[in-house]
Every structure is written in C-alpha cells, then in structure tokens.
Amino acid sequence: MPAFPAAARAALADSQLRRNLAHATGTIRAKRAAVVAEVDEWEELRLAGAAIKDNTLRHLDEHLLTLEAALQERGATVHWARDAAQACEIVAGIAKNHHVDEVVKVKSMATQEIGLNEALAEQGITAWETDLAELIVQLGDDLPSHILVPAIHRNRAEIREVFRRRMAAAGRPAPDDLTDEPAELAGAARLHLREKFLRAKMAVSGANFAVADTGTLVVVESEGNGRMCLTLPEVLVSVVGIEKVVPTWFDLDVFLQLLPRSSTGERMNPYTSTWSGITPGDGPQEMHVVLLDNGRTRALADSVGRQALRCIRCSACLNVCPVYERTGGHAYGSVYPGPIGAILNPLLKGVGVDEQTDSLPYASSLCGACFEACPVRIDIPEVLVHLRSQVVDAHRGGAPKPEAVAMKSAAWVLSDARRLTFAERGMGAAGKALNRFGRAVLPGGRRAVRRLPWPASLWTGARDLPAPPAESFRAWWRRTGRR
Amino acid sequence: MKVAVLVTCINDTMFPDTGKAVFRLLRRLGVDADFPEAQTCCGQPMVNTGYLDEAVPVVRAFTDAFAGYDYIVTPSGSCAGSARHQHSLVARRAGEPRLAETGPKVYELSEFLVDVLGVTDVDAYFPHRVTYHPTCHSLRMLGVGDKPLQLLRAVRGLDLVELPAAEECCGFGGTFAVKNADTSTAMGADKARHVRDTGAEVLVAGDNSCLLHIGGLLSRERSGVRVLHLADVLASTEEDA
Ligand code: SF4
Numbered sequence: 001m002p003a004f005p006a007a008a009r010a011a012l013a014d015s016q017l018r019r020n021l022a023h024a025t026g027t028i029r030a031k032r033a034a035v036v037a038e039v040d041e042w043e044e045l046r047l048a049g050a051a052i053k054d055n056t057l058r059h060l061d062e063h064l065l066t067l068e069a070a071l072q073e074r075g076a077t078v079h080w081a082r083d084a085a086q087a088c089e090i091v092a093g094i095a096k097n098h099h100v101d102e103v104v105k106v107k108s109m110a111t112q113e114i115g116l117n118e119a120l121a122e123q124g125i126t127a128w129e130t131d132l133a134e135l136i137v138q139l140g141d142d143l144p145s146h147i148l149v150p151a152i153h154r155n156r157a158e159i160r161e162v163f164r165r166r167m168a169a170a171g172r173p174a175p176d177d178l179t180d181e182p183a184e185l186a187g188a189a190r191l192h193l194r195e196k197f198l199r200a201k202m203a204v205s206g207a208n209f210a211v212a213d214t215g216t217l218v219v220v221e222s223e224g225n226g227r228m229c230l231t232l233p234e235v236l237v238s239v240v241g242i243e244k245v246v247p248t249w250f251d252l253d254v255f256l257q258l259l260p261r262s263s264t265g266e267r268m269n270p271y272t273s274t275w276s277g278i279t280p281g282d283g284p285q286e287m288h289v290v291l292l293d294n295g296r297t298r299a300l301a302d303s304v305g306r307q308a309l310r311c312i313r314c315s316a317c318l319n320v321c322p323v324y325e326r327t328g329g330h331a332y333g334s335v336y337p338g339p340i341g342a343i344l345n346p347l348l349k350g351v352g353v354d355e356q357t358d359s360l361p362y363a364s365s366l367c368g369a370c371f372e373a374c375p376v377r378i379d380i381p382e383v384l385v386h387l388r389s390q391v392v393d394a395h396r397g398g399a400p401k402p403e404a405v406a407m408k409s410a411a412w413v414l415s416d417a418r419r420l421t422f423a424e425r426g427m428g429a430a431g432k433a434l435n436r437f438g439r440a441v442l443p444g445g446r447r448a449v450r451r452l453p454w455p456a457s458l459w460t461g462a463r464d465l466p467a468p469p470a471e472s473f474r475a476w477w478r479r480t481g482r483r
Numbered sequence: 484m485k486v487a488v489l490v491t492c493i494n495d496t497m498f499p500d501t502g503k504a505v506f507r508l509l510r511r512l513g514v515d516a517d518f519p520e521a522q523t524c525c526g527q528p529m530v531n532t533g534y535l536d537e538a539v540p541v542v543r544a545f546t547d548a549f550a551g552y553d554y555i556v557t558p559s560g561s562c563a564g565s566a567r568h569q570h571s572l573v574a575r576r577a578g579e580p581r582l583a584e585t586g587p588k589v590y591e592l593s594e595f596l597v598d599v600l601g602v603t604d605v606d607a608y609f610p611h612r613v614t615y616h617p618t619c620h621s622l623r624m625l626g627v628g629d630k631p632l633q634l635l636r637a638v639r640g641l642d643l644v645e646l647p648a649a650e651e652c653c654g655f656g657g658t659f660a661v662k663n664a665d666t667s668t669a670m671g672a673d674k675a676r677h678v679r680d681t682g683a684e685v686l687v688a689g690d691n692s693c694l695l696h697i698g699g700l701l702s703r704e705r706s707g708v709r710v711l712h713l714a715d716v717l718a719s720t721e722e723d724a
Contacts, residue, residue, distance in 0.1 A: 009665045018669075322652045326669045363663065365656025365670070366531060368623035385569070388533030407534045414492060414524040415540035417548075424496050442702050443709035450703075458661040462668040463699025466497065473490050473499035477518050482506075 001333035003359035008327040017153050021328050024152045025319045031265025032316060032373075039261070049258050050377040052251045053243075053310035057300060063212045063245045064291065070215025074277020076287040081239075083294050088119035090290050091204060091237055095125050098235055100201045106219060106226035107131035108206025109147060109313055110239045110292055112335040116204065127204065128170070128196050130225040132189050139166040145329030145337060147315040148263050153328050156180040163188055171195055193225060203229035203284070207240045208312070209255060210289075212247050216276040217289070220259060220269040227273050236275075236284035241292050243300075243309040255312060258375035263314035295348030304386040305347045310376040311340055317370035317380060323363055332360065339370035343383045351387060352394025361387035402455070417474075424472040431468035440464055486516040487549055489557035489566075489589060492524035498691045504718035505558050505592065511718075512600060516556065521548035525589075526573060527565035532658045539577045542570055549585045556595045558714040560621025560689045563591040568624060591621060591689060592714055593630040603633040609719045610640030614683035616674070616697070618690040619652050631689055631713055638716065647677045655696035668700065675700045678708055686710045 001007065011017060036042055056063055068078045081087035095103060103120070105111065105127050117127040117138075129138045136151040137144050140162040144150030151159065163174040163185065172192045178184060205226065209218040217238055219226050230236060246252055260266045278287055300306050318324045318338030329337030333356050336344045342360040349357050361384050364370075370380040395401065400408075413419045440448040448464040451457070459465060471479070486509070490502040502518075509516045525545055529538035545566070549555050557563050566586040574582035596602055615635060621627045635643055654660070654670025661667075674697055678686050686701070688694050691712050698710035 005663050005665065008663060012665050012669050322654065322670050323663075323666055326666055361533075362659065363666075365619070365652050365654055365659045365667070367619035367652035367656070369619075369650075369652065372623060385531060385533070385572075388531070389535045390533075392533035392535075403532075404534075407529060407532060407537055411529055411534065411537035411541055414526075414528075415544045417521045417523055417544070420492070420495075420523050427496060440702065442698065443707055444711070448699075448702055455661070458664045459699070461664060462703060463671070463696060464702040465699060466695070468497060469499050471499065473495040473502035474518075474520060476499055476503065477520070482518070 001356050003355045004331055004333070004363040005359065007331040007333060008363070011327045011331045016155075017328055018326060020153055020155050021325055024149065025325045028149075028265055028319045032262060032319065035261045035265050035267055038267075039257075045254060045258055046375055046377050048254045049312075049375055050310060052246065052254060053376055054307075056245060056247060056251075057243065057306060057309055060242065060245070060300065063247055064242055066247075067210055067212040067215060067245050068291070070213060071277065071289055072215075074215050076215070076277050076289055079288060079290045081290050081292045081294070084114035087114045087239055087290050087292050087294070088116055090288075091116060091239065092120055092123045092125065094235065094237055094288055095120065095202055096123070098202060100125065100235075102126040102128065102196075102200060103202045103204050104128050104130050104196055104200040104229045104233065105134075106203065106205035106229045107134050107221065108204070108239065109335060110206040110241050111204060112144065114239070114292065114294060116239070128200075130193050130196070130229055131221070132186065132223055132225070135189055135193070136162055139163065139170060143330055144335060146318060147313050147336065147338075147340075149315075153330075156182065156185065159185055167192055197225075197228040197232050200229075200233050202235040202237065203233040205230060205236065205238045207238050207244055208259070209252055210240050210245045211249055211252055212245050214249065214276055216249075216274050218252065219273045220256070221271045221273075222264060222269065224271050227271055230273050230275060231283050234284055235286045235288075237288040237290065239290045239292055241294075242296050259312055259314050262316040262373070262375040295350075298350060299344075299347035302347060305343065305383050307378050308340065308343050308347055308383060310378055311344065312376060313340075314375055316373040316375065320369040320373045321364075322367060322369065323365065332363065339364060339380045340378070343380055343387060346387050346390070347383075351390045358391045358394075361391060421472075421474060424475065427468040428470050428472060428475070432470050434467035435470065442466060484554065485552045486514055486554045486556060487519050487552040488516050489522060489525070489549070489555050489559075489562060490518065491557060491559045491562045493692055493695075494558060497695070498712065501558050501691055501712040501714050504712070504714040505556065508605060508714060508718040509556070512596075512602065512605060514600070517552070519548045519552075523548070525562040525565045527562060527569065528657060530565065530569045530573065535573060535576045538573050539582075542573045542582050543577075543579070545570075546582050546585045549588070552588065554595065554599060555585070555589045556592060557589060558592045558689065558712055559691070560591045560618050560625055560627060561692060563589045563594075564620040564624030591625055591627055593621075593627055593634055593689060594625065596634060596717075597630045604637035605634060605717050607638045607717050607719050608640050608721045608723075609638050609716050611685050612642045612644060612683045613685045613687050613716070614644050614646045614678060614681040615649070616646055616653065616678070616686060616688040616693065617649055618688050618693045621689045622650060627689070634713070634717060635687065641716070644681045644683050646681055648673075649677075653693050653697050655693045657692070660696055667696070671696055671700045675704060675706065679704075679706050684709060685716075687713055687716055689713045
C-alpha cells in the first residue's frame with residue numbers, strides 16, 4: 001500500500017468516487033446532526049461515555065477476568081489471542097474440529113482487522129459476509145472503504161453490475177431482470193443470503209460490547225442478517241477486541257444511546273442482539289469467544305493515545321472529516337479509515353516501522369471536526385499531533401530528511417528575533433524584485449507568483465502566492481519609531 | 484492593563500498591513516498596546532508537524548518576549564489556539580513549566596474586543612459585499628462563536644452574505660497544505676467555489692494563513708474575489724474609503 005499522499009492522489013482523480021462519497025457522507029451527516037440535536041443532555045452523555053470507557057480501561061485486566069469467568073459459567077469457551085495470526089488459527093481450528101468448509105459472518109471490524117476471511121480461505125474454508133454492504137464488497141472483490149457503510153464508494157448501478165456478474169459463482173444467482181432499484185437489489189441479496197443462513201453450521205461474529213458481570217455479548221445492526229447468523233448455526237465463534245468490555249448493563253445503557261445516533265443517525269438500532277452462553281435446545285449449542293489483543297495493550301501503554309481505545313466504531317468522525325470525504329477509505333490502507341484510522345493504525349502497529357503507517361497521522365488538516373462529532377470525546381487532533389511527534393522522533397539520528405532540515409532551520413530562525421529580522425530582509429529584497437517582474441496581480445493590487453520550482457511548487461501547483469512585502473511589520477515598526 | 488500584540492510570524496513577514504491594522508484599531512479604542520520586538524512565532528509550525536524538540540527554543544523566545552503582560556492580542560485564531568493549548572506540550576517536553584504560563588493570556592482579536600473590551604461596534608466603515616469564513620481553529624479550538632460576525636454586522640456600509648458550508652475546513656492545515664497538497668487543494672477548491680457562489684467582493688477571516696491558501700486558489704481561478712483579514716476590515720474608516 002502506498003503512503004497516504006500518493007493513495008489520496010489516485011482517489012482524488014476518480015470523480016465518480018468523489019461524487020458518491022460527497023453525497024453519502026453529506027446525507028448521513030445531516031441525519032446525525034438532526035437526531036443528536038434532539039437530545040438535550042447530549043454533552044453529558046458524551047462525558048459519561050468517555051468516563052465509563054476510561055475507568056474500564058484503567059482496570060482492564062480485572063474486567064476481562066470477570067468477563068472470562070462469567071462466559072465460562074454460562075458454557076462458553078474463552079480463548080485469548082495475542083495477535084492476528086493466533087486469532088485466525090483459533091477460529092480455523094474450531095471450524096476444522098467441526099469439519100465445516102464454510103461459515104457465515106456477522107459484519108465485524110475485528111475479523112477484518114485480523115484478515116480472517118483470507119486466513120480461512122487458505123485452509124479451504126469459505127467465509128460468507130452477510131451484511132448487505134459487506135456482501136457487495138466481497139462479491140466485487142473490493143475492499144471496504146467505510147466502517148459502517150463499507151460500500152459507500154459504490155452507487156446503485158455499480159451494485160447491480162456486481163450482483164449480476166458475481167452472485168451466481170457464490171450461490172444463488174441474481175434474477176435476470178434485476179434493476180438498480182434499492183428494493184430489488186435488497187430482495188436479490190435476501191434470497192441469495194437466505195440459502196446460506198439455512199445451510200451454515202458455523203457462524204463468526206464480532207461484538208459491539210461485552211458486558212463483564214453477566215458474560216453477555218452485544219451486536220447492534222440494521223438488517224437483521226446478523227441475528228440469523230447468531231441464532232441458526234450450531235457453532236458460534238465471536239472475535240472480540242479486549243477494549244470492548246463494559247462492566248455492567250447500566251454502562252451499556254449509555255452506549256446504546258450514543259451509538260445509533262452517532263452512526264446511522266437513528267434513535268435506536270433496528271436490531272440489538274445480546275447473548276450469554278448456551279441454552280440447551282435453543283440457538284447455537286457451542287459458543288467460543290476469542291479475546292483479541294493485536295496491539296491494543298500497546299495502545300493502552302501510550303498515555304495520550306490510549307483514549308483511542310474508547311472508540312465504539314460509530315464512524316461519525318469519518319462522515320464529518322473533509323479529508324475522508326474527498327479521498328475515501330481506501331487511501332488509508334486499512335480497515336480503519338478516516339480520522340480514527342489515522343490514529344488507531346499507528347497506535348496498534350507502532351510508528352517508525354513502515355512509511356504508510358507513518359504517513360497516516362499527517363492525513364489530517366487538524367480541523368477538529370472529528371473531535372466535535374465523536375460520541376466518546378476522543379481528542380483525535382491531540383492524538384494526531386502526539387503521534388506526529390512519535391514519527392519524527394523515530395527518525396531522529398541517521399540522515400535527516402529534507403523536511404527535518406527545513407524544520408530545524410525554520411526553528412533556528414524563529415527562535416531569535418534578530419535572525420528573523422535578517423531573514424525578512426532577504427525576503428523583502430525578493431519581494432521588491434517580484435514587485436517589478438511578477439506577472440499576476442491579486443485583487444486589491446498586490447503582486448503574486450504563479451509558478452515556483454520544487455519544493456515551493458507543492459504550493460504554487462494550484463495556488464498563487466503573494467509576493468513578500470518590501471518591508472516586514474517589525475521593520476515598519478522600527479522605521480516609523482513606534483517603539 | 485498591560486497589552487501586547489502578537490503579530491505572528493506570518494503577518495510579520497507576509498501581511499504587515501494586518502499588524503498595522505490591529506494597532507490602528509486598538510489605538511482608536513483607547514488601548515495602548517506594545518509590540519515586544521523580541522517576539523517571533525508561537526511555535527505552531529513545529530508542534531503541528533511533530534517537531535517538538537525544535538519547538539522548544541521558539542516557545543522559550545515567545546515566553547521571554549511576552550512575560551509581564553496581562554493580555555496578548557493576536558490577529559490569528561490558530562496562533563491563539565496553539566499558544567493556549569499546545570504550549571503545555573512543549574513545556575512538558577522541555578521540563579520547563581514556565582513555558583506553559585504565557586499561553587493562557589493570549590486572546591484572538593475578536594475575543595479580546597468582545598470579551599475583554601466589551602465592544603461589538605468598533606466604529607468601522609467598509610462599504611463592500613463581504614462573506615465570512617470561520618477558520619477551524621477559531622471555531623473549534625477557541626470557540627469564538629459568532630463574535631467576529633457581531634463585529635462585522637456593526638460595520639457601517641458592510642453587506643454581509645452567508646457563506647455556504649462555512650464551517651468546513653478550507654484545507655490549509657499548515658504543513659498539510661504541502662505534505663498532502665492534492666487533498667488540500669481539493670478541499671480549498673470547494674471552499675473557493677462556495678465563496679464565488681455568494682457573489683461577495685471580499686472574503687474575510689481571522690487567519691491570514693487560511694486566506695493565503697483560499698486567496699491563492701481564488702486568484703488562480705481569476706475569480707476577482709479579494710481576501711482580507713478581519714482586522715483590516717475593522718480598522719477601516721471613512722477616510723480609508
Ligand atoms: S473515533 Fe469516535 S467518532 Fe470515530 S468511530 Fe470511534 S467513536 Fe466514532
């Protein structure tokens with residue numbers, strides 16, 4: 001995956017993609033704003049959400065042990081996975097024990113994070129996504145580009161094409177006369193999926209929350225397909241990030257208010273499924289929970305960055321982010337795109353290791369819209385700046401990059417007024433020359449530069465630059481004897 | 484009340500007229516403000532790009548220059564925000580708590596006028612059709628709210644038109660403008676389009692850095708729209724017209 005600026009350039013050139021994204025994010029943004037405005041105590045709810053998560057994270061070890069004990073008591077098997085490979089191995093092992101070669105899946109970010117579908121495929125096990133948007137992405141051999149709406153970058157006509165060309169190879173084919181009407185597309189998906197729900201022996205899910213004291217897993221969704229997976233198969237495996245734990249049902253209450261309004265702009269999720277262990281003769285008769293670390297304890301150890309573990313994956317920050325709106329999710333090179341992806345990936349993986357991860361904290365103008373929208377008050381701009389300093393520090397020593405040289409010289413000039421005065425004299429001379437020869441004139445009469453060589457071309461590629469004034473402010477102040 | 488003006492490095496070197504306008508305006512309102520000549524920069528370019536060690540001597544120079552003032556006024560929401568919220572980061576890095584002490588005394592111009600001086604009508608005259616862009620740091624880091632608009636509405640002759648999608652970032656973002664130049668200009672192009680849609684002659688904002696970016700795009704598009712800092716508008720009088 002290329003670093004963000006290069007990937008973004010490719011995405012920006014796709015005008016269809018930009019139209020789809022602007023339309024979709026604009027629609028969800030307006031819906032969210034309207035339902036959030038209905039709640040008088042929204043700010044108190046946000047504070048409560050943040051506080052519950054922070055308190056839980058502070059004693060994460062204890063809450064996880066409580067969760068484990070409660071799950072076991074109700075007949076579930078608990079597994080601990082240090083990283084992606086270990087988690088995938090555990091899930092594949094369970095599938096093999098039951099001799100299944102296909103599983104149905106509830107939409108889950110954790111299983112995407114660990115690349116579970118690909119890992120299962122290597123073992124000859126096919127994993128079918130049952131969320132409508134995930135199905136579109138899977139059939140289209142595409143990558144998700146949004147946490148909540150993975151196919152946000154696709155329009156209706158494109159979805160119809162994907163269904164017509166690819167459904168047959170994956171099971172029940174799309175009807176011949178399929179149009180791009182949303183109801184018809186959904187109908188085709190429903191019939192296609194129903195066949196798989198009824199056949200599958202094993203299902204894989206994630207969890208939005210895990211309530212420690214009762215050993216309850218929670219999944220919220222809009223379509224009900226997840227509920228089919230959670231109830232029909234004999235074996236249910238849930239891969240759960242260790243930060244998903246909440247101590248009690250009272251805590252859950254806060255998040256079930258924050259999440260739907262922030263994510264889909266609904267007052268309540270159409271489907272909220274909760275399950276605790278096994279009930280003989282009803283639902284899955286074998287239940288496994290894989291508690292996943294995969295970099296979470298690393299993030300927890302970062303005193304500024306740990307707030308990212310409060311994230312409830314609502315995707316509000318994506319929908320308000322002006323950078324995401326223009327580049328889409330693929331440019332972030334990760335299942336977690338947008339502002340949260342820009343901090344979560346470096347926190348989970350560590351910085352200074354690869355260029356792509358190191359480019360993510362810079363994929364933001366620091367406008368702060370994400371912080372304003374986040375239901376659990378993650379100060380994403382603060383974490384971005386903090387991670388930028390980690391990236392810079394990781395590259396200290398060794399041959400300095402041009403940027404480091406530029407920053408060091410700028411800091412040298414800017415840490416002493418005499419040096420700055422001297423630099424301004426040089427700029428003033430350049431300004432005088434430009435005033436004589438500069439071609440462009442800005443409204444108001446000031447001369448401007450149209451084209452400069454690299455690296456200044458990064459600015460003048462698209463923007464005119466006013467010529468520096470002949471006299472700086474401080475020179476004027478001295479000359480006119482204002483001091 | 485001892486008042487200093489933080490002109491900011493970008494205004495000092497690129498937009499000296501804005502610095503002059505702040506002094507003209509404050510004098511008209513009876514405030515005798517200083518320009519501490521030892522001032523340079525708030526350190527934001529280094530902090531926001533991740534160069535915290537490099538920011539330390541810059542913030543030290545800032546702290547030395549402004550020590551002893553009750554209020555520090557600046558025609559920049561961004562630099563006010565940086566001083567108030569980021570100097571503590573630098574102080575921690577340097578192990579020098581005093582580097583965090585001056586930041587909280589920094590006020591963005593509209594905040595100083597409305598909250599400290601208690602004026603919204605500064606007796607200005609500017610007979611033009613104007614639209615206003617609330618820069619992100621004024622809007623979100625400082626929360627200046629509609630103070631700049633209150634001030635603009637009181638300007639005689641000024642025809643204020645609403646900017647569509649005003650609260651969306653223009654895409655400048657300091658070094659973001661060059662590190663992610665393509666995304667930055669895509670965002671700026673949308674902002675410039677909204678500005679053109681208003682039919683305003685002048686785009687006003689509280690940060691010349693954002694205006695440098697939007698103005699650069701508007702000029703490249705030969706839109707004819709002029710960009711001007713809030714201070715320049717508020718300092719204008721009948722004699723200037
Ligand atoms: S960071 Fe906040 S806004 Fe973004 S997905 Fe997570 S909870 Fe939602």
